[in-house]
Amino acid sequence: MREAQTEIVRGEDEAGIRRAGQILRDGGLVVFPTETVYGLGADALKDSAVRGIYAAKGRPSDNPLIVHIAGMEELPKLWQEVPSKLEELARRFWPGPMTVIGKKSRLVGDVVSGGLDTVAVRMPSHPVAKALIQAAGTPIAAPSANRSGFPSPTCFAHALADMEGRVEMIIDGGDCAYGVESTVLTLAQSPPRLLRPGAVTPEQLREVLTDLVIDPAVLEQLEEGQQAASPGMKYRHYAPKAHVVLVEGTPEQYQAFLEGRRGEAKAFALCFAEEAAALPLPNVSYGGREDGLGQARELFACLRRLDELGAGTVYAHCPDRAGVGLAVYNRLIRAAGFEVIRL
Ligand code: AMP
Ligand code: MG
Numbered sequence: 001m002r003e004a005q006t007e008i009v010r011g012e013d014e015a016g017i018r019r020a021g022q023i024l025r026d027g028g029l030v031v032f033p034t035e036t037v038y039g040l041g042a043d044a045l046k047d048s049a050v051r052g053i054y055a056a057k058g059r060p061s062d063n064p065l066i067v068h069i070a071g072m073e074e075l076p077k078l079w080q081e082v083p084s085k086l087e088e089l090a091r092r093f094w095p096g097p098m099t100v101i102g103k104k105s106r107l108v109g110d111v112v113s114g115g116l117d118t119v120a121v122r123m124p125s126h127p128v129a130k131a132l133i134q135a136a137g138t139p140i141a142a143p144s145a146n147r148s149g150f151p152s153p154t155c156f157a158h159a160l161a162d163m164e165g166r167v168e169m170i171i172d173g174g175d176c177a178y179g180v181e182s183t184v185l186t187l188a189q190s191p192p193r194l195l196r197p198g199a200v201t202p203e204q205l206r207e208v209l210t211d212l213v214i215d216p217a218v219l220e221q222l223e224e225g226q227q228a229a230s231p232g233m234k235y236r237h238y239a240p241k242a243h244v245v246l247v248e249g250t251p252e253q254y255q256a257f258l259e260g261r262r263g264e265a266k267a268f269a270l271c272f273a274e275e276a277a278a279l280p281l282p283n284v285s286y287g288g289r290e291d292g293l294g295q296a297r298e299l300f301a302c303l304r305r306l307d308e309l310g311a312g313t314v315y316a317h318c319p320d321r322a323g324v325g326l327a328v329y330n331r332l333i334r335a336a337g338f339e340v341i342r343l
Helices: 014-025 047-057 072-078 084-093 127-136 156-163 202-206 251-259 273-278 292-308 325-335
Strands: 007-010 030-032 039-043 066-068 098-103 118-122 169-172 183-186 193-196 243-248 267-271 283-285 313-317 340-342
Touching (some): 014 169, 030 127, 267 273
Parallel strands (some): 007 169, 030 169, 267 283
């Protein structure tokens, strides 16, 4: 892995954004804020630049990247054809936290697509992300800016902690509005399939895609040897250093379960705001019980915070799976390596 001198600029710094665009055109790496999480960007159409992303993250080369665009005119360059359903989806959810997979064009190399014949595309709404893509004058490939396997960075400090010295520039755009990665769906097969839940919910998508199916890997662990529709779903993911266990039950059951763990060394609770004060273990709360959006925004920062506190085991209270909660559940169950205690 190469070492880089990392320049830090603020999102409002227009000259800084122009320099960032130049770094990307020259094949370098720039970390930038989006409305979901911080991204680690490179020129999507340059294989050598995109290889740098995999190296900086330590990401397996068969896990494809999302290509970020600033306008609809970029799509026909990236895809062989633009499916008819895309127009309505884009009208509702772009720019925003939705990624769509289509059959890739010949312009898109094998490095960015992880060797697949499809490519994932998103149009972010964050003004800095948009300005950066325009300054670069090319679509930007960008996964989350964390070291592979760890929680995604949702604020500047976390992006800096993971990527300083590995990239040419980091742009400080403050905190991310959603805090979980984009919703990923594919239109490259019929019926359309949800591969990763995010802030755009299945309920919302079904208003456009009535036949949308949810890939089983969203909720369950793939069996040994089973092929992943989304290669990212087969890897350990979003996990802090602490051992996370997901605990499913009512507030009363959760409280009683933790009573039994009272005094356990380095045991922490990851709980809802309403129950924090009464729990018998040291704890971090990740939002209100009914507040899926709030939980999504806080989750990754809480997982990092638990590591800072020296947590050995984390008993995480399972969120509701409706709406954005499905995304929160999907990330937490992976952070827990699918270890669930049902009370
Ligand atoms: P990240 O950019 O780190 O948030 O991860 C992007 C996610 O989208 C990963 O889970 C990838 O496996 C998935 N993905 C990206 N491109 C494709 C594709 N062409 N087909 C299936 N899944 C994809
Ligand atoms: Mg990621």
